[in-house]
Structure formats: C-alpha cells, structure tokens
C-alpha cells in the first residue's frame with residue numbers, strides 16, 4: 001500500500017530545492033551515525049527530499065572498505081529507521097556511499113578527501129555543496145575544523161549557492177572558556193553563515209510548535225507574563241541510565257549533557273520575546289537576549305539555586321536497577337551528577353519575579369519532557385471560601401515527548417445540585433490529529449542545513465550565553481567534589497533536596513514522590 005505523505009512534507013519540496021550535495025560524516029563508525037544520521041538520510045530519500053546528485057562519504061580513523069561501511073549502514077537502517085527498509089530506495093542511497101579513513105589531525109587525509117570530491121564534481125560536470133558533519137568525540141572538533149581549513153575544503157565554492165557548510169554535534173565546549181575557544185577556531189575557518197551547531201531538541205516537532213502555540217494564537221500571548229504566570233516548570237526526565245556511554249557521561253554529567261543545551265533551548269523558546277520576523281537571525285537574537293537576562297545562579301550552601309544528585313540502586317519498571325557508580329565505565333568514587341535541578345528568574349519586564357524551575361535526570365520514574373506554565377489564581381472573591389470549592393491553578397502543559405501534545409488544566413463544576421468543582425483536562429494530541437510516525441528531529445535538521453536555513457541551529461553567541469550561566473556552577477562543583485552531591489533511588493523522581501528549591505514560594509514539582 002502506498003504510504004500517505006506526512007503533512008510535514010506538504011509544500012516542502014515546492015519551494016525548497018537542495019543543491020547537488022556531498023555529505024561527509026566524521027565519526028562514521030560512531031553510535032550517532034548508525035542510530036540517527038544514516039536513518040535520517042535514508043528517510044529523506046524515501047520522501048524524495050534528497051537532490052538527484054547526492055553522495056555520502058563516511059570518514060573515520062578505522063580503515064574499512066566502502067563495502068564494509070555500506071554493510072554496516074545497511075544494518076543501521078534495518079535496526080533504527082522509523083520506516084522499514086525499501087530495497088530499491090536503499091540500493092540507490094547505498095550506491096552513493098563511500099568511505100575514507102585518516103587521522104583527524106592529518107591534513108593529508110583531508111587533501112585526499114578534497115581530491116575525491118573534486119573528481120566527483122569533474123565527472124558530474126557541476127559543483128557540489130559540501131556538508132561536513134562532525135559527529136566525533138569533542139576532543140577532535142578543533143583539529144577537524146583546522147584540517148578542513150588547511151585542505152581548502154572549508155572555502156570551496158564560497159560565495160556561491162554550493163558553499164560548504166559544517167554541522168557540529170554537541171557537546172559544544174565543556175565550559176565558557178572552551179566554548180569560546182572552539183568558536184574562535186570555527187570562525188577562523190568558516191563564516192558564521194556556514195556553521196550549523198546542532199541541538200536535536202530544536203528538530204523535535206513539539207519544540208518547533210512552541211513558537212506557533214505562542215505567537216499564532218491570540219489567547220496565550222496576553223497572559224504569558226508575570227501578571228498571570230505563577231511559575232514555569234520544565235522537566236526533561238529520562239528513564240534510561242547511562243547505558244554503554246559511561247566513559248563520555250562521567251566526564252560530562254547532567255548539566256553539560258542536557259541542561260546547558262537541550263533544556264535551555266526549551267527555556268529560551270518558552271520565555272523569549274516575539275521576534276521581529278521569522279528569519280533565523282531575528283529568532284536567535286531573541287533567544288540570546290532572554291538567556292542573557294537570566295539572573296546568575298546562587299551557589300550558597302543550603303539556600304542555593306542548584307541541586308545536583310546521582311542515582312543509587314533502585315527499580316526500573318519493577319526490575320532491579322544498578323547504582324550509577326556500578327554502571328560500566330564509571331569509577332566507584334565518581335561525583336558526576338546524573339540529575340540537576342535549578343531555579344532562576346529572568347530579569348526583564350515580562351518575567352520579573354516569576355520562578356523558572358528546571359530539572360533533568362537519568363533513571364527517573366519515567367521518560368517525560370514537558371513545559372508546564374502554571375497560572376495565577378483568579379483574583380475574584382467568588383469561589384474563595386476556604387475548604388468549600390477547591391479551586392486549582394490553571395496549568396498549560398506542553399508535552400514534548402512522549403505522547404506529544406498540549407493539555408490545559410482548568411476548573412469545572414461537577415454536575416450536581418451543589419457547586420463543587422474539580423480540575424479537568426483539555427487535551428490535544430499530535431498523533432490523534434496528525435497521525436504518528438512523524439519525521440525524526442535529525443531528518444528536519446539535516447534537510448535544513450542542506451537548504452542553508454539556520455533557524456533551528458545554535459548561534460555562537462547563544463551557546464556562550466548559556467555557558468556563561470553555568471560555568472560558575474561547574475567550577476563550584478569541581479571544587480566541592482562529592483560534597484553537596486545528593487542521592488536518589490533509580491526509578492524515582494529525584495532527590496528530596498530538590499523540593500527545597502520550590503518551597504520558598506510554596507510550589508511543588510508536578511511529579512514527585
């Protein structure tokens with residue numbers, strides 16, 4: 001049966017053509033390439049969104065043949081694609097794939113790559129847009145960018161519609177100084193318009209919908225401010241532990257892995273002012289402004305704005321789950337946080353005094369990412385009699401994942417002769433309205449980079465603004481070691497200590513216990 005075209009794709013191909021392109025993936029034998037990048041490219045080709053002239057070059061340190069690379073990608077698609085493999089389409093993509101190996105700091109390997117692409121252009125008789133996707137461990141981001149510069153690859157076709165582009169994975173630096181340094185290296189080689197710093201949360205449909213919900217509806221924007229909002233709560237909870245990524249994670253922790261990037265993007269889109277237009281720079285300007293307006297976080301003992309914790313043993317779906325320090329690759333004395341929670345206010349007219357509570361952790365009770373806007377109680381005197389009416393706060397919950405949707409909680413009269421009330425929920429579910437199997441974040445982001453639309457990517461100053469907020473926290477933790485590191489049982493909603501962040505204003509986490 002012919003698959004129905006997803007609404008996401010309607011209209012896309014009408015006005016968005018992709019130039020003939022070669023995508024080079026650095027870190028081609030890595031987990032992300034197999035789980036996300038190649039399945040995304042395959043699904044773009046199923047949707048007919050790749051240009052007719054399309055090539056993919058895997059680039060890695062390990063020397064393997066083109067056929068071995070193609071076979072590995074074959075497995076990757078079978079295992080990870082959201083749609084089953086269609087042999088005829090896959091064969092066409094497979095034939096466009098080849099592999100190059102070199103050390104990431106060996107310019108010669110990049111010169112060989114440049115010659116290969118030049119030869120492709122010569123046989124095609126036209127120029128190719130070069131997309132360099134850096135999906136390696138972060139310690140080689142700098143050397144790769146440097147070699148792209150020295151080999152001439154970065155500047156190829158500059159000033160034309162096939163100018164090169166670089167997509168850089170996270171983590172973008174590990175503190176403010178390293179992020180600034182990395183930006184310097186990148187901007188020394190590429191023009192900012194060629195740079196696409198990826199944060200895959202921005203590719204999620206629900207995250208993109210935030211701007212539409214806020215600015216295309218007349219009913220929300222007038223109450224989206226300190227006059228009506230009691231507090232904002234953003235949760236990015238994962239049920240999984242660190243799995244096989246112990247080595248990377250222990251060096252990183254929840255603040256660097258999730259909060260500085262993904263969660264702060266949710267904050268920025270929730271709190272930013274309306275942009276002057278929908279062009280990428282206007283949107284990114286507003287995101288930077290709001291991140292810069294966040295009050296610095298206090299690290300004061302017992303009264304600070306940040307709580308960190310690590311999971312101890314517990315349960316995962318009723319099964320015993322190990323403590324973090326017993327996971328593969330984690331030292332027994334690790335003081336890395338697997339959970340972080342923070343509160344802050346935003347120092348601008350819209351948000352003055354409204355607490356934002358943010359948390360993210362691994363091995364929590366269940367997987368849920370949500371933005372909850374809790375509104376103030378109506379000032380009326382009507383239903384105010386204590387103990388009689390139980391008026392609840394109105395809350396708007398934007399469910400990022402899973403069960404993507406929006407829920408509005410409001411008060412309603414319980415049918416009957418007395419006036420009694422109960423909070424009721426109005427639901428909108430993406431799957432019900434638009435169908436499931438929506439394109440994955442990486443499909444949208446790779447397509448946008450190929451088209452040259454940077455709206456859903458992070459600008460250099462944006463990442464620095466976020467690091468500016470968190471670098472002092474990380475410095476403080478580095479000095480304190482395990483002092484102040486709380487503990488929570490795997491499968492719970494996090495440490496008790498994080499409740500204290502909300503108590504001052506008599507608030508509580510939406511899920512707890």
Ligand code: BG6
Nearest residue numbers: 170200201238257258262369401
């Ligand atoms: C990645 C983090 O950026 O995001 C992982 O490195 C995390 O630790 C993942 O599990 C979560 O992404 P998603 O899309 O599953 O919420």
